[in-house]
Amino acid sequence: MNAQAELSRPGAAPGARSFNDAGVRLGKAILRNRKATIGLALLLLITFVALFPGLIAPYDPHAAIFDQQIGPSSGHILGTTQVGEDVFSQLIYGTRLTLIITVVVGAITTIVAVLIGVTAAYIGGMADGTLSLLTDIFLIVPTLPLLIVLSTYLEGSGTVAIIAVLCLTGWAFGARQLRSQALSIRNKDFLESARVRGERRPYIILVEILPNMLSLVVANFLGSAVYTVATAAGLQFLGLGNSGEITWGTMLHFAQQNGALESGNVFWALAPGAAVALLGTSFALLNYAFDEITNPALRPARRRRGKSPA
Amino acid sequence: MRFVIKRLGLFLVTLWAAMTINFLIPRLMPGNEATAVLAQFKGVNPAALHALQVEFGVGLDQNPILTYIQYMGNCLTGQFGLTAARVPVMTVIMQGLPWTLGLVGVTTVIAFVAGTVLGMISAWRRGGSLDSLLSPFLFILTTFPVFFIGLILLYVFGVALNWFPLASNYSIGTNPSFTLEFVWDIISHATLPALTLVVTTAGGWIYTMRNNMVTTLSEDYVRMARAKGLPSWRIMVDYSARNAILPNLTGFAMQLGFVLGGSILVEYTFSYPGLGYLFFTGTTNHDLPLQGALFLFYTLAVLVCVLVADFATAVLDPRTRDA
Numbered sequence: 001m002n003a004q005a006e007l008s009r010p011g012a013a014p015g016a017r018s019f020n021d022a023g024v025r026l027g028k029a030i031l032r033n034r035k036a037t038i039g040l041a042l043l044l045l046i047t048f049v050a051l052f053p054g055l056i057a058p059y060d061p062h063a064a065i066f067d068q069q070i071g072p073s074s075g076h077i078l079g080t081t082q083v084g085e086d087v088f089s090q091l092i093y094g095t096r097l098t099l100i101i102t103v104v105v106g107a108i109t110t111i112v113a114v115l116i117g118v119t120a121a122y123i124g125g126m127a128d129g130t131l132s133l134l135t136d137i138f139l140i141v142p143t144l145p146l147l148i149v150l151s152t153y154l155e156g157s158g159t160v161a162i163i164a165v166l167c168l169t170g171w172a173f174g175a176r177q178l179r180s181q182a183l184s185i186r187n188k189d190f191l192e193s194a195r196v197r198g199e200r201r202p203y204i205i206l207v208e209i210l211p212n213m214l215s216l217v218v219a220n221f222l223g224s225a226v227y228t229v230a231t232a233a234g235l236q237f238l239g240l241g242n243s244g245e246i247t248w249g250t251m252l253h254f255a256q257q258n259g260a261l262e263s264g265n266v267f268w269a270l271a272p273g274a275a276v277a278l279l280g281t282s283f284a285l286l287n288y289a290f291d292e293i294t295n296p297a298l299r300p301a302r303r304r305r306g307k308s309p310a
Numbered sequence: 311m312r313f314v315i316k317r318l319g320l321f322l323v324t325l326w327a328a329m330t331i332n333f334l335i336p337r338l339m340p341g342n343e344a345t346a347v348l349a350q351f352k353g354v355n356p357a358a359l360h361a362l363q364v365e366f367g368v369g370l371d372q373n374p375i376l377t378y379i380q381y382m383g384n385c386l387t388g389q390f391g392l393t394a395a396r397v398p399v400m401t402v403i404m405q406g407l408p409w410t411l412g413l414v415g416v417t418t419v420i421a422f423v424a425g426t427v428l429g430m431i432s433a434w435r436r437g438g439s440l441d442s443l444l445s446p447f448l449f450i451l452t453t454f455p456v457f458f459i460g461l462i463l464l465y466v467f468g469v470a471l472n473w474f475p476l477a478s479n480y481s482i483g484t485n486p487s488f489t490l491e492f493v494w495d496i497i498s499h500a501t502l503p504a505l506t507l508v509v510t511t512a513g514g515w516i517y518t519m520r521n522n523m524v525t526t527l528s529e530d531y532v533r534m535a536r537a538k539g540l541p542s543w544r545i546m547v548d549y550s551a552r553n554a555i556l557p558n559l560t561g562f563a564m565q566l567g568f569v570l571g572g573s574i575l576v577e578y579t580f581s582y583p584g585l586g587y588l589f590f591t592g593t594t595n596h597d598l599p600l601q602g603a604l605f606l607f608y609t610l611a612v613l614v615c616v617l618v619a620d621f622a623t624a625v626l627d628p629r630t631r632d633a
Contacts, residue, residue, distance in 0.1 A: 087498065102604065136320055137327045144571030145608040146331070149601050152593055153339035194548055230455040234575050236592055239458050250458070256579070261465050262476065270465065273458035283452035288446075 015160065030286075030295040037291075039285030046279055048097040051079075057092035061085060061246050070265070074253060074256035075153065078267040082258040087251070087268050091275060094246045097159060101232050101247070104136035105166045112167065113174030113220055116211040118205055118213070120175075132179065138172035144234065151240040158242040166228055174220040181216050182209060222287035248272040317620040321613050328609040329385050333378060336366040347394070347598045358398070362391035362599055390603035394595045399603045402588060407607075410584030413500060414573050417507040418566065424508070425515025426558060430551045432516060433523030434542075445520060448513035456572040460506040460579035467502060474502050477506050477581035482593045511569055518561055522554035529553075556627050562619050567612045 030036040049056060073079070078087035085149055120131035147165055148284035154161040181227045185191070186209075194208045210217070236249025237258075246292060253262075347366070364380045383391070428448075432441040451459065480495045482548035505618045526532065526552050535545045574586030581587065585604055592600040 025530075038552040083351065133320075139326045139566065140320075140609075140612055141328050141331070142567035142570050142608045142612050144574055145605045148406070148574070148589055148593060149335060149605050150339075152598065152601060153335065160431065182474075226453050228579075230453070231571075233455050234457060234532065234571070237455075238578060238593060240593060252461075256482050261469055266465060271460050273455065273461050277458050280449055280453045280455065284450060288449070307381065 011265070022257070026230070033289040033293060035291030037284045039282045039289065042278060042282035046095060046282065047100060047169075049092060050099040052091045053096060057086075057089040059086040059089040059205055061090040061093040061140065072267055078271050079265045081254060081268065087271065090246050090251055094248050094251055095275070096228070097245055097247045098249070098276070098279065101163055101166070102162055102225050102283075103161060104227045105170060105228040105232070106221050108163075108167045109171040110174060110217060110221040110222045112171040113178055113224075114210070114217060116171070117175035117178030118182045118209060121179045122186055122201070122205055122209065128179075133174045135175045136178070138169065139176065141233065143169045146238060147231070147235055148238065149154075151235055158245060160240060162232060166232060170224060170227060170231070174224060177220065178213065178216060181213055185209065185212055203237070215293070219287060219290045222283050222290060225283040226280050226287060229276055229283065233276045248276045252276075314621065317617060320616050325610065325613055328606060329382060332385075333365070333381050336598065336602075342365075344452065346539040347596055358391045359378065359514055363472045365391065365602060366425040366598065384516070385606060391594075391599045394597040395599045400598050402600065402608060406583060406588045409582065410573060410577070410586060413503055413577075413582065413584060414569060417504045418511070418569055420504075420513055421443060421511040422558075422562060425512040426519045426551075426555060428512070429516040429519025430546065430554070433520040433527060433554075434546050434550075436524065441520070445513070445516045448509075450519045451509055452511065452513035452517075454510065455575075456506060456510045457579050459510050460503070460576050463502050463562055464505055464579060466479055475499050476539070479581065495590070496628045498586050499582075502577045503582050506576050506579075509574060510572060511565065514561075514565065515558060519551075519554060519558055524551045525549055526554045556623060557621055559623055559626070564616075566615045567608075570608050570611065 001177065030040060034132065037252050042108035063085060066086060070076065070080050078091065080086055081090070100248055115253070116131050116135065118134075120128040123137070133193075146169055150168070151162070151164045154165065157169050191204060191208055199208070232241075232254065233247075237252045237256065239253045241247060241253070243249045249272075251272040252269060253270070258265075260266065260268040349623045361384050364377055388400050393402055395398050404564055428440065428445065432438075432445045433443060464476065467473045475498060477497060480492065489523060529550075532545060532549050540549075570586075573584070574589050576582070577584050577586035578590045585607065588600060589604050591597070592604065
């Protein structure tokens with residue numbers, strides 16, 4: 001279908017697309033793909049909760065005024081914490097900060113990945129060598145140990161610090177992917193024609209190369225978001241977040257520290273965990289769908305046996 | 311050969327970079343966390359104190375370049391000073407190491423083998439029940455936070471069904487020995503942490519293996535094999551899977567960093583006293599010496615695996631040798 005849409009546009013240079021066309025194509029593709037639709041619906045739901053927590057949560061998430069650490073009841077459907085806060089209200093109010101961290105880190109790492117990956121591929125030579133080496137180093141150095149060491153020094157400095165360390169450690173995978181994609185199109189005719197026209201490098205990278213990589217950039221953002229949801233929650237779970245702020249990860253930390261599972265207060269631990277999983281899944285479904293949209297060979301086959309090559 | 315030298319170079323550069331990062335972090339971070347921590351070490355053995363002063367750059371009145379060289383020397387000879395409890399860092403690490411090595415090693419091998427085989431079959435029977443149900447399900451599981459899976463398993467099999475112990479590596483009061491009873495005790499303690507790691511990593515192998523297989527299945531040599539009338543399993547294993555597995559092998563090493571990160575969270579969830587649990591206690595005790603050494607250990611582990619995977623790729627795939 002995408003090929004058709006492209007063919008039916010007279011006058012478009014082969015291979016060259018603008019941001020607008022690419023955006024419309026992606027939008028249509030999302031609506032046609034079931035995984036993408038479900039993922040998008042979940043994400044919208046979570047965004048709504050993040051925007052209007054007051055509409056859903058019954059209590060103030062910080063109000064430590066109830067019986068301490070009681071299991072689920074009609075008044076507190078997910079129970080209460082060790083100091084007597086309502087777990088459900090915390091879950092609802094924790095959505096906002098969790099989502100903010102995810103989206104901001106996803107966006108920043110993607111931008112850094114684009115800058116480093118595409119620049120390395122397009123300029124080549126020494127610059128490529130240096131940037132690729134830097135990318136390789138950050139890819140190999142294990143992320144969570146590095147994050148833990150960094151966070152210990154930044155303990156208590158809050159959301160900005162967590163975002164900063166997650167960005168510092170999370171860009172490398174995307175940079176490598178984007179670099180190889182950019183390498184594969186750097187010698188295409190439409191770029192040659194832009195060079196002949198005398199366009200400057202930033203223009204060529206931003207206006208000519210980037211729109212043609214838009215689907216990969218979006219996929220990169222989604223992949224980074226999936227990774228960030230789990231990693232941020234993991235850090236907070238270990239007690240490295242700002243414990244004064246309510247996120248799903250810090251909720252998990254307090255639940256684990258107070259033996260929520262063993263003491264019958266199961267949902268205190270499982271509900272924030274499930275919420276983290278749900279947010280991760282919504283991004284992952286979108287990402288999975290994007291793989292199928294951008295690589296037609298991976299679309300679900302109708303036949304039971306792939307006798308003939310796809 | 312050039313390939314091997316190039317990868318060996320990357321190994322050394324990354325190792326140097328990790329050591330340098332570890333050297334720079336205490337010096338560049340805002341606040342005086344390191345000073346506060348080092349203040350607790352008054353009156354301990356001078357050699358250990360000096361190692362700590364070199365690592366964190368506190369209380370030293372000497373040329374920074376000299377300090378850097380001393381630090382590198384200390385790292386390479388394994389002198390990381392003392393933990394907050396004033397035990398040599400290396401002693402503590404060596405106690406935790408076997409547990410993590412066993413847990414991560416066994417689970418990674420299981421997940422890799424199972425994932426690769428399932429991915430192979432999934433691609434071969436494309437659109438079948440394995441391909442359309444199990445594989446996507448396991449892939450979605452990989453995006454779940456590893457500790458969430460851990461908490462669910464802990465609750466279901468530990469708390470609710472009471473099939474497995476809730477924490478630790480062996481029962482308190484049992485004597486470590488090579489009896490059947492003790493080995494079983496260790497296995498039953500390790501089952502849930504191991505299951506958590508397998509469940510959260512197998513999906514990734516299935517996914518990449520399947521997608522690689524889909525590509526190789528449409529190659530001409532596979533059509534040729536079909537035309538020759540070879541049995542299906544030979545086409546599947548010898549022709550298609552054999553070529554599809556190479557990228558998985560490269561991914562193996564990359565995945566390991568991810569698995570090691572996951573093992574930290576799993577060990578914390580199950581209070582399993584390996585290196586990951588040490589990492590956690592290090593954070594609560596502000597045990598910077600322990601953390602720094604552990605960071606270097608994890609990096610070294612990943613680096614060694616990357617190198618081994620690179621060599622294996624070079625042996626298996628002649629194309630990479632002259633790349």
